[in-house]
Amino acid sequence: MPKDADPRECSVADTLDLVGERWSLLAIRELSYGVRRFDQIVRNTGASRDILASRLRKLEANGIVRRERYSDHPVRHEYYLTPAGLELCDVLLVLMRWGDRHLHPDDPPVRWQHSCGDTLSPMVICSHCGNEARMGAHSPTGRGTRTP
Amino acid sequence: MPKDADPRECSVADTLDLVGERWSLLAIRELSYGVRRFDQIVRNTGASRDILASRLRKLEANGIVRRERYSDHPVRHEYYLTPAGLELCDVLLVLMRWGDRHLHPDDPPVRWQHSCGDTLSPMVICSHCGNEARMGAHSPTGRGTRTP
């Protein structure tokens, strides 16, 4: 950190400290697809094995992933998302939507079918009024705010 | 990439290729706060100057950030989000919400006031039916899908 820095207090930064590395979110993506085994996550993401091992540890330490032993001798685990991890899938949906719109406008690589029958098209709203969140998001207040 | 890897085609991964590095999203956060100057972004994020310079270049090359010259001699720029960049703020909102809930349950560092008058509390819904997206998101289809 440069010594003249004075980083804003911010939940975005704090969340990125936990899941901001390249392979963490992709590992969570695999878990959300129902993949449970280390080797499969390696294959489906392209992460190297050592990095993935350390990312899964970190995610576990932070309550995002849970390991469950399905064999002793040798010790083997399956990986699951905790409830907190499941909530992170919202982030994945929004990232996916952005990529679908801006990088694959004609042919999204994956479509999710929502329970309503339509193809899921995620959107971020204000849960109080139901309108789009980005429009009309104004005036931040709190410790993380700066004057100019 | 390990040679036995077979990464899933995925808009999440493709989006992370553009903005997945630690400081990219925080730079976008600053731009969304209205910060325009290089030094301010350095201060508010804690990024080192060289990394930030290269991230801003990359974001500009990918149409997420626009530079506007406000002085020749010396050449100086202000940074703005493009429309595509603005859409990425949805990602920030969802990350913020997760951090607020799980890391700062009692005192979120920043609150945004939404145009509806309430404090913004972002939520991801299916834009077709209006219900929460995560619940009932089922059965992915498309090139990025795998059988087991």
Add this chain to the structure above:
DNA sequence: GGGGGTGAGTTGGAAAACGCAACGGAGGTG
């Protein structure tokens, strides 16, 4: 029991990314 296969890591060394201080240069201020 031996050979081949799988699954989940760990290790070691090379390559890349990162972080920081220091520098530059063009201007503005006292």
Add this chain to the structure above:
DNA sequence: CACCTCCGTTGCGTTTTCCAACTCACCCCC
């Protein structure tokens, strides 16, 4: 003129990342 600001860029050392290879320990089949 001396000093300060703003926006980067350069050099260099440190930290991560990456990948292949190795290790265990089991499984199946012959």
